[in-house]
Amino acid sequence: MPSLNPVSPSQSLFNKLRFRTPTFVAPTSFSNSNSSLESSFLPRRVPSALRFKKSTAGISTVRMKTVPLVSATMAEKSKKRYPGESKGFVEEMRFVAMKLHTRDQAKEGEKETKEPQEAPVAKWEPTVEGYLRFLVDSKLVYDTLDKIIAKAVFPSYAEFRDTGLERSEALAKDLEWFKEQGYVIPEPSSPGVTYARYLEELSEKDPQAFICHFYNTYFAHTAGGRMIGRKVAERILENKELEFYKWDGDLSQLLQNVRDKLNKVAESWSREEKDHCLEETEKSFKHSGEILLLVSDVVHRHSTLPLPLAGEEAAMEVMNRVVAIRHHIDEFPVESDFELKSEALIVSVKAGCDDIVVKNLYVSIDPYQINRMKSHSSSQKTSSFATSIKPAQPIDAYGVGEVLASGNADFKKGDLVAGLLHWAEYSIVKAQTSLLRQIDSMGLPLTNHIGILGFSGLTAYAGLFEVAKVKEGETVFVSAASGSVGSLAGQLAKLHGCYVVGSAGSDEKVALLKEKLGFDEAFNYKQEKDLTSTLERYFPDGIDVYFDNVGGEMLEAAVANLKAFGRVALCGVISEYTSSKKAAPKMLDLVYKRIKVEGFLAGDFLNVYSDFIAMVSQYLGSRKIESLEDVSIGVDTIPSAFIGLFKGDNIGKKIVKLAV
Structure with missing residues (x-):
């Protein structure tokens, strides 16, 4: 078995690749051929990065490929109300997926027509640590799928037991191998935790939607996932093939068996139930894409970012998930009082600005915040710590994070800091108003700097x-x-x-x-x-x-x-x-x-x-x-963690972990 060469946290898995927003794309075919598996479920809008080819000047080749697909789809629509219906429900899913695929290709085509000379984009530079996060979150999702199918709250779930596509055991072996090479295996992060919880919720109340996610998750991995795995092996694992990308038996036949079972299960569904399942396709791609992003943890959008100056790093844009209140809360808080928003955030600081961009690692959950969320309280005007929180406004909270960019000479990229951050995955703060300070871990857990040392x-x-x-x-x-x-x-x-x-x-x-x-x-x-x-x-x-x-x-x-x-x-x-x-x-x-x-x-x-x-x-x-600490994982757990304070659920300091 080949050994893993030492890799620094900054070493790239794909040093020479140029990356655009990696959101999972729909499959172009579900046939049994190996070539169809290679082309299915590739990340959208990343032909240069995840197809591992140089960017093609112009768009004529793309149009030659997509026009026939669109034409075929449109012709099918003109004949039947539900494209693919005559061939079974799996074929309907394929048509919906293709529609998503060609829609995004069209958007890219329009963009490149207007901008024939493509602007330079920042490189996608995944790390081994990022790849481990991807594997850990993937395992959480597959564990969740296995558990749901085994429990079979709905009888139809039992049809998908022991398909031969299961990945949990294989992932466990791979993570053990990484551990043997000296790597620390991280805890599941927010994208994986969020998706796993969503799957659990769907499985209890929405079987058609759950089965859609089940199907798309496995097929995404057998296609685009395998391709990514091979490139990872080539780049950093000395061509070691991970167990995650191996199956017992003929993969094409295993896939066909699942298609047949899904078609059979869907025969009993009403038209409304089928349509509902199809509507979940885009959500399943979105969640899978967010987990894939863990490999690099960065989204680049070349069309909206300024070109870097000589010697500067390319500006990065991340999707920042933020918790806010929907309205003032004057009664006992409930989860519907809160919303989780996604906002684009550029990780850079303009010249002359003293802003500091922080990646939040942990944030504090404190009961006094409820007084700030009320429509009125006499205390709100007495102190800066008690000021009113407005609906949709970022909620400041004590936290620990890592500096990503800084216009303040006292703070530099990579510094660990503590201070008033936000209930979000990233914060833009000023040192003075946020009471920001550099911290020395002193060999203690970072959570101590929020609780007992905060x-x-x-x-x-x-x-x-x-x-x-x-x-x-x-x-x-x-x-x-x-x-x-x-x-x-x-x-x-x-x-x-x-x-x-x-x-x-x-x-x-x-x-x-x-x-x-x-x-x-x-x-x-x-x-x-x-x-x-x-x-x-x-x-x-x-x-x-x-x-x-x-x-x-x-x-x-x-x-x-x-x-x-x-x-x-x-x-x-x-x-x-x-x-x-x-x-x-x-x-x-x-x-x-x-x-x-x-x-x-x-x-x-x-x-x-x-x-x-x-x-x-x-x-x-x-x-x-x-030090007593009660830690939840993921920005999406902030509302329930906060509500739990008033129910007495926590023991010690309530903290939410946002990143590894």
């Missing part, structure tokens, strides 16, 4: 030591103690010599507080009928410091149990964000016990940030504190 950690530190001014030997109560802020506040109080009790919303979280984080006591507030009596039981002599993350009844009960000169560090009021009921502590208690209640924001204490980092990083390094 604003959540600073909030815990500042609330405990700057606001409450906790002293050794004092009694401390922390609400929402299994959350990102509360979990660290409790641990720091313990390390400072305090007696610490925490509240949480499940028995599992209570056990975690006592057994893993070292709290002296903890209780499940949902099982307590009288919170005032509960706190009296745990603090018979009273509470010195209450670190409040929830407000509401818990704040009332804590104030009732505070000692004279007790302090409340008012960090958050999550129980009140989505409820009309507000806290009403007894004011006489505040007066006669001389209780200090102080609200605060992490941004108020940037002056102690270095002290905070020094303390907490030391504790992390010596394993005296634990």
Whole structure:
């Protein structure tokens, strides 16, 4: 077996190729011949890159090929209402796919007619790391298909079991081989996760649409996918053929068997159901194309980008997926309140501009954002951290990313940074307004720089030591103690010599507080009928410091149990964000016990940030504190992750991973 030569992250798989937007194209034929497999499901609009031929000057050859196809299709339409119907449903799918194919060819033809001298385009330079992302996401999709077919929620799915086209086992072997060569296998990324979830949703409620995706996914791989695999093997694998591109038995016959089964299953479908299936074809190509893009992670559009100056890199354009609210949210949030938009973003900075383009790696999910999403809140005018979020507007959030381009001399391409980014895959920010700073991983996971070493950690530190001014030997109560802020506040109080009790919303979280984080006591507030009596039981002599993350009844009960000169560090009021009921502590208690209640924001204490980092990083390094993190994958998971905060789904800091 050939060994894999060491390849740097920047080494190209196809160094000499010129690439245009690689979106999967429709098949031109589903016949049994090997040549038909080679021409089917090639990426659209990339004749030079993925066909591995030099660009052809002019378009006459393209037109000579496409005109007969269009003519045949139009002739067929004039005879029958549904092209290909007489030959079975697979033939109908072929006609729809061809229509997509020739439509895009026509668009390219019109464009090149107007621009006979093609402008230079940036090279497509895939990396081994990018190719691994493609394989990992492909495996997730094939695993999902296998699982759905095996489960067979609809009887028709069972027809497609054990077709011989399955790819999961082969991909597992290939990824193991890469691992043996010393490569780190990444986690699935957003395109694969998004498509897998979409397939799962379709499979439960829309069998015709699911079968369309099943069919197109497998046929895309047997055609264009095989060609790409061969070129990868030639370029970087010393002609090693991956298992992903091998099948047991005659591939043409395996494909024909699936066609026959699909035609048989579709016989029972109504015309409306067939049409619905056909409508999914373009979506299946789009999802497959997005996964293919992982190989390079860049989309180039030569017709819209300026030519690079001498010594400059060619400008790149990426598709940036952004989460926004559809409208103001004044009730409990639901997923339909949010939208996922795709926007083109040019990865370059104009001369004289101090913008910084960042590829977001991780973003923070925080409950306080709901207050900014409301149509009105008195707090929205009090601080820049609380300003109103408008519908369709990018939602800023703390995050960690990598600089792709910079007009600021303090930041350069490749820097790892933390600061206020966006709920999106990419952000364009300014250093000052986004509080952007370079970070040193210090050998710790990057997620730590969002949670325990980020604003959540600073909030815990500042609330405990700057606001409450906790002293050794004092009694401390922390609400929402299994959350990102509360979990660290409790641990720091313990390390400072305090007696610490925490509240949480499940028995599992209570056990975690006592057994893993070292709290002296903890209780499940949902099982307590009288919170005032509960706190009296745990603090018979009273509470010195209450670190409040929830407000509401818990704040009332804590104030009732505070000692004279007790302090409340008012960090958050999550129980009140989505409820009309507000806290009403007894004011006489505040007066006669001389209780200090102080609200605060992490941004108020940037002056102690270095002290905070020094303390907490030391504790992390010596394993005296634990970092609790709850990580979701993919920009499309942001809405559900956010909603889960108000249901108590998370343990620790809620983070969404956006890129490898």
